Amino acid sequence: MSYEKSLGVRRRLLDLDPGRPEWLRDLSVNLIKVGDVQSARGDLSGAQSSYEESLGVMRRLLERDPDRPEWLRDLSVSLDRIGNVQGSRGDLSGAQSSYEESLGVRRRLLERDPDRLERLRDLSVSLNKIGDVQSARGDLSGAQSSYEESLGMRRRLLDRDPGRPEWLRDLALILARIGKVESEQGELAKALGAYQEAQDVIRNLQGRFSEHPAWFRDFPTQLAGLIGEAEKALRVDSSEPPRES
Numbered sequence: 001m002s003y004e005k006s007l008g009v010r011r012r013l014l015d016l017d018p019g020r021p022e023w024l025r026d027l028s029v030n031l032i033k034v035g036d037v038q039s040a041r042g043d044l045s046g047a048q049s050s051y052e053e054s055l056g057v058m059r060r061l062l063e064r065d066p067d068r069p070e071w072l073r074d075l076s077v078s079l080d081r082i083g084n085v086q087g088s089r090g091d092l093s094g095a096q097s098s099y100e101e102s103l104g105v106r107r108r109l110l111e112r113d114p115d116r117l118e119r120l121r122d123l124s125v126s127l128n129k130i131g132d133v134q135s136a137r138g139d140l141s142g143a144q145s146s147y148e149e150s151l152g153m154r155r156r157l158l159d160r161d162p163g164r165p166e167w168l169r170d171l172a173l174i175l176a177r178i179g180k181v182e183s184e185q186g187e188l189a190k191a192l193g194a195y196q197e198a199q200d201v202i203r204n205l206q207g208r209f210s211e212h213p214a215w216f217r218d219f220p221t222q223l224a225g226l227i228g229e230a231e232k233a234l235r236v237d238s239s240e241p242p243r244e245s
Helices: 003-014 021-040 044-062 069-088 092-112 117-136 140-160 165-184 188-209 219-239
Strands: none
Touching: 021 044, 021 069, 044 069, 069 117, 069 188, 069 219, 092 117, 117 140, 140 165, 140 219, 165 188, 165 219, 188 219
16 A cells, blocks of 8 residues: 555654654654545554554644644544544544544634634534534434534635535535434424525535536435425424313
8 A cells, every 4th residue: 555655654754853843744644544545444443543643643743832733733633533433433422522622623723713714614524523423422402503503604604705616515414414403303393494495505506516416416315305304294293283281
């Protein structure tokens, strides 16, 4: 594997000069790439080890310069990757802890540079990951709160660049997540509204960006099904006789 060969070169360079920061960062990035390949091949244990070593390298770097923004972002990426693997291995508590630490780092970065769009996007991604874990653990109220904060980030991004297709797509995905947790909490009318807004966004995208068919393969059908289920549930709910007090 080319990434593993490159990793061996990085290790040999660091044997010559163990404290050189740019080589340490290169090692951390290389370890993430190795971990990504291991994860894709189903070697989750190996991937977690690679990501954790990458995280350790970034922590060493940040001991020297705790406020360096590119190193802080690298730290958050390593934490996200660890959380992804922990979630895939069923360790939802560990995944949530990793994502929450990443979120804390990204909040710090956004506070320092509130106008930088990628900081907003990174924060939204972290909030989605946390919301997904909270939902899987049955914390629907917490998941909804995370998703709604993420939605706020996406709306801010779209205020800055309203026509960016990947941000519109992500907006629709977050709305669908919110609809799901609202439906599971019995808020059927709110869920229907979220699904319908997501559907409107996707239809807008389909009309303007038909060159991205992969974006529209399954999601519109899924949304239509969710809308149908919510409408049916609302009809049933409204037709039930009132309960005796």
